[in-house]
Amino acid sequence: MLTSFFGKSKPINFVIFGAVIFLGYVFGALVLVEKALTFSQLAIDFFFILWSVYAIMLLDFIVRKNNLTYKNTYTVLLFTCFLVTLPVIFLDRNILFANVFLLMAFRRLVSLSSEKNIEKKILDASLWITVAALFYFWSILFFILLFFAIIQKPDTNHRYFIIPFIGFVAILMLATSFHLLIDDSFAWLTQWIKPISFDFSTYNTMSIIIPAAIMATFLIWSLPFRLLKIASLSKKEKPNAILLLVTLVVCGFIALFSPIKTGAELFFVLAPLSVIVANYIENIQEARFKEGLLWLVVIVPIALLFI
Template sequence: MLTSFLKKSKPINFVLVGLFMSFFFLTANLFYAEGSFSLSFIIAKIGLLLVYLFLMVLINFIVKRNDVTKKNTFTIFLFAVFTVIFSPILKTEEIIIASLFILLALRRVVSLRSGLQFKRKLFDASFWIGIAFLFYPESLLFILLPFLGILFYANQDFKNWLIPFFALFSVFILKTCLNLLVFNQYFYPLSYFNYPTLDFSVYRKLPILIPLSFLLTFTIWSLFSYFKTIQKVNRKTKYSLYLIMITWLISIFLVLLTPHKNGAELLFFILPVCVIGANYFEQKGEKYFKEFLLVFLLLLTIIIALIPS
């Protein structure tokens, strides 16, 4: 049964999920690609595929290293399924790359719980968010996470509150130097921003509307179990779970404020939902319903792929 298989954390699980992700990624980017192929195009897509697969590995590392979930592969399975049912995610390199840096930042923020190298981790997290901004400006909203890390773990030291600003300023200096060397012009961060819009017309198309409806329903359903998990764990783990929850809330604002919506921005929403959903599958009870849900998720990837865009 699928539930029993995903309860384990074996290499074969990662291999199969990785092959599943690779198949849909290559299908979306190569078989349905417009225009002619070139060596540079293929190399770029292979590089993007590696980043996409690394997202799976990284999110698994974050939740296992910090005891956010148990040792299983529910998180990566949900990540794989929810990303492949939104084909724009697989085709938008800026979103995938920005998500990589947001996950790197989240990894450092969650690891603040150990108290080791606190200032360095805080700087790293803020720095990665600054880098993510260069690829997807709206991802700067996640700068709230380092400040919450300070609030949760070390709010007595005033110097900690200044570190995120120094990290962002470092990104500004490096980007300015790069622009001057390559383009002979200054870097203007404000030029990266666009006015947010509330145009959700793209979400009315069936290939986006159907998976989005299920994603939202699944999220709301899983939240009840997630709140129960928060009440049971110790204080440090509870803060980690709060950070995942706040990441989810920030992603909602990001999706709402994104000026050019095409469905790819939902990747930021999916990242924390995978963790929240994994906690639901770890709870006891509802065995047959969970099995049905996992099978339905797999079938949904095929159903969505057959719907004309």
């Protein structure tokens, strides 16, 4: 039932995803907030619900536009369910902002396989990465992915390696000017760089360790299939398939370098993880096994509400 329903991209699917985000935010995140809700707070919460919905729509656009999977909504289903299993993500607004800006950068990176507007795409990606880093410093590691995407191009030009620095400096100058006007100080630069923490004590809670374990299981199960499939891909498809794997690794380090481990940092790996798992699921020949995996993804966030 789920395989046939989400096996096609239909508007009703995104209405359902939006409703799931809303319910996950209300019953998962708001119960963690101890402060009384005011009208202004509700308005902010509504904005971040819309922001989260925008994230899933942006991810779907990237996947469809670049043929990262077949024409289905498995990726968005996985992304939505994984997100709702970790409602603590909704409470970390900086991570929510950073992830969407990184998705915008990733959109430009995967489109580098086309030969159109290469310089513009590289500049756009560098701008979005730097904006993301303003909210979450270690998003700056995404520049590794940008340079990797440039190196992958067969006709790489030395100008391409200069453009990212221009984008970075441009945003940095704007941010510095803003803080000079508001705070009359350069102090934000010393506060911007965050230390790395390896304190994973927060992961001892059931509400975080169970979703993390399930995501890790899906990754371990589907990653070998993805690696083996790369060899059979066409010359045109192979660069983005490799780029996706590198994205997963980079996003893993972005999450690992989080200065405070709350579980929200796992949001960084959800997008590449969802694409890889969706690619595995859509290639499963056994219908009952495929259906069972999708039901597992759907049931887990519901079950975690009662833990």
